[in-house]
Amino acid sequence: MQDWVDRIRQGERRKVARAISWIENGDERREPLLKALFPYTGKACLIGVTGAPGAGKSTLVDELVSQARKRGKKVGVIAVDPTSPFTGGALLGDRVRMTRHALDAGVYIRSMGTRGHLGGLARAAKEATRVLDAAGMDVIFIETVGVGQSEIDIMHLADTVALVLTPGSGDAVQVFKAGIMETADLFVINKADMDGTKKLVHDVEEMLHLAKSEASWHPPICETISKDGRGMEELWTELTSHLAYLKESGEWETRRFARLRREVQEIMGEELSRRLQEHVKDPAFQRDLDEVQAREQVPHEVARRWLARLAVEGGDTP
Incomplete structure (x- = not known):
């Protein structure tokens, strides 16, 4: 097992892939491996990207990976998709949308099927992030299958949660029901070149005002057009600002202890x-x-x- 740990820590892609497959399939080697890797985890920043299907999450994550790589960060992506009823694997396969990073040794992308697990995340996603963490990833993006009113598990996994909204997708008030709003550390208005962007921004601002909390962090609203990269520099700046806030305020350790x-x-x-x-x-x-x-x-x-x-x-x- 120590040989596996050493090779995963060296970032050997085949070992990383096999380890995640063990986790997904409930292999008997899963627990011993996770136990051996655990002391080497806890360093990566976990960024959750959630929102309704069709909001452009995959394209947004693709652009964020580019932003991270421009800054020399090693990046992991866990893209959670609906499960195929035939193979049990990821139905959509977000790696198709991120092919430009396929040959980048500093990026590892894994699609995972939900396998019937509610909450927008695959049950194995949490343990898969630990493998990527131990493999030396600086940033790990977790893209959910598509959030609904009860699918807010991402807040129990990620350090920072970005909620992606699009103009014309319906009444913003409905989006904020059942605690979804409370999961977000920042809001992304994607496809901001569409009609209705200003109204959506106004609606989000109104809801944030009504839900005003005592926390010192106030979620920013970022407008992006991920298909051509507009607004991505600003979004990256806001993400890193939130991570800095977590560490400076002590919330980083508080959240991580609560999650454990x-x-x-x-x-x-x-x-x-x-x-x-x-x-x-x-x-x-x-x-x-x-x-x-x-x-x-x-x-x-x-x-x-x-x-x-x-x-x-x-x-x-x-």
Whole structure:
């Protein structure tokens, strides 16, 4: 395993690709590898790019990669696409839109299918960013599959989240429902050469004013035309300004600790769920359910008893 770690840290592309495939496929070598790589992670800046399908996220990320490379940064891209119902892989394959970076040794692009996972991200995306982090990437862009009102997982992964909007895509008020607005550290009005740009900018400003918070960072609004690169220098400046703010304010460490805590809790929940599912097959559990249905037992008592059984079986210490 140490040989794999060394070669990934050297940026060997085949090893990086194979490691991410292990993660996606739940290979038994996944956990030992991630454990070995973990001490070498935590250095890369993670930038999330989210927004509705058709907002031009892929073209925008392509331009941002160019901005980063102009400044000598090594760049990773995790592009999350819908899953093909036939192959289980990424349906759209955003690498098609980023072919000009294909031969650049300083850029690694990986498309990932959601594989049915809600939230706009592939379940394996978080662990894939760790592989790229350990491989020496300075900046990692995570492009979501297309955000909806409940698909805001990107805020639990990225240091900076850019929400991409386009003129004429509908009422901006609808976009800001269910917490989507709170996920954004900056707003990108892409395709700003279209009619309705000024109105959309005004609507975003109004919503930001109404949702005024006590935080010292106020999300800027950037207008871009990613197809010809206009506004990209300004967008890059705002992204780096936010990353600088995070580090200067101490929010960088606060956010990262909160994300690690959430990750540990999610893993605990998944393991608990898996063990509970095993008990569901126990005939004794079915008998208890029958008694609940007959009103001979109370659901809360049955649940607590089986949870206590899990605790005994698992022991008091890890």
